Amino acid sequence: MRKRLKLGMVGGGRGAFIGAVHRMAARLDDRYELVAGALSSDPERAAASAADVGIEPERCYADWRDMARAEGRLRREGRGGIDAVSIVTPNHLHASIARAFLAEGIHIICDKPLTVSLAEALELRDLARGSGALFMLTHTYTGYPMVRHARSLVAQGAIGELRLLQVEYAQDWWSEASAVADGGWRGDPAIAGPAGTLGDVGIHAYQLASYVSGCEPHEIAAELHTFAPGRRLDDHVQVMMRYANGARGTLWASQVATGCENALSLRLYGSRAQLRFEQEEPNVLWLTPQGGAAQRITRGRAASVAAVGATRIPPGHPEGYIEAFAQLYRDAADRILALDAGRTDLSDLPVLPGIEDGVAGHRFIASVLQSHRRGSAWVSLDDARDPD
Template sequence: EVRIVQVEYAQDWLADPAERGGANRQAVWRTDPALAGPAGCLGDIGTHAYQLAAFVSALVPEALAAEVHTFVPGRRVDDHVQAMLRYANGARGMLWASQVASGAENALRLRVYGTKASLAFDQEEPNLLWFTPQGGEAQRLTRGRVTGAAARHATRVPPGHPEGYLEAFAQLYRDAAAQIMAREAGEPAPSASRLLTTVDDGVEGLRFIEAVLASSAAGGAWRSIVRPRLAIRMN
């Protein structure tokens, strides 16, 4: 049973006022609430961390206590967020995302601790997964050496050849195409393609943003994540 979910996403590309002067067009629109919405770092990369944690753990929190903060003077959206998470099964979690973490590149990291073992993943080392049983030795699992239908479906090159960020987009396109072709043929979607993200996953991210902003506005008070009476499919 999952007890603890720890996820973080640290970048440094907005540690300086990159949006000023208009040269960095990415920075300009991402820090403009009229274009990007009220959530800066929270909406840009905080949602990625949230979705990764939910997808891997198969859990979504029912409540959170959070703070968003803006470090760079004059910036109109947040550039840093931290949140404590509570899950229905009694698990606890923490999420941290920052775009002003000087020296950080694209550090998306996840740790999940259960009653019998833990998992650790670092997106900057995407071919590796660490599995550590309680009281045992850490096991370094490498992409291409793990058996199972889902692993085989998402693996294209032999072990030892780097595979990661760009191939992740290819996987999404491949699964989307498989579902579209099946629908046009009047057939059910291939089971291997059903891990593909859906609009429900995007809406869940917006629920997370809404709850974080409400909690932060209330001084970090606990706020429930309001959902309809429907199952949330995050994996």
């Protein structure tokens, strides 16, 4: 009988969208049991939220520091402490919470972005490397079967040498007419960090492009913009990218793109073929060879090991966002159990977004900010540093 992992959660109390998504994802494959949580810093709200999701009162905490210490002690004493913690708080708390649980040897499943700065990301990476614990970052879209199939096709040489890359992530929820025009904590640099749309969805676009293509740019030139008067963080970003092999790329992310819901799309153009994925139709991938007809590849019919391993139901039955999120949790469970069993070679397991992806994302964010402040000058990602 396969062991169900004991999961804790920090953040994600009543009314929190992403916390509920994480809980659904963790439950979908029956690999986790949510047994502890610090779901809110308000004790009454924390208790009510814990009761909502079936956490016993003695495992409900109003302070994540108390939770880390108590659950770590239970682990050391063999009394059923949590195996992993899911961190779903606003950005500025990610690093502090992760440090506390890593110190207890507890595996981390953290919502993106990793931290609020490159320096903090590098510090956390060093700590995670020495902890022996898994650190998984929930870049959701890497869980889609067709994204994994696209990565496999690129690695096999199906598109030839990469020449052009275009990735975009367009939403309209932060438009001036929106009822949430201030953006909540996402519009507050003290909580979200120095990047608005760039750090919220731009980083998803960047990570998706890097994951599928297997390449990261070495230079970028960028412009940030804020359309809404009085807004303190960017709501629109456009980036040009140069790759070491001579390829060129563009990234566009906007949360004031009127009429767009969650329009994340990726197009790769190689010397042999074009590859196209659109998140709003996640069960379809398009491969178009040079001079040939477009091939529509569907989830359930894609034959790669990567796609098959991320597929739950027969062809024609749609899978989507929750299943992609759940795939990350399922893969994390397999990796945690392998680590806890003493395995050192995990190369047979699916590649998961983790601490290195988080650091790469913050290099990108820092470089975009640096380029923007220098009048959209070209900057090297090797020289990335946090704004003063």
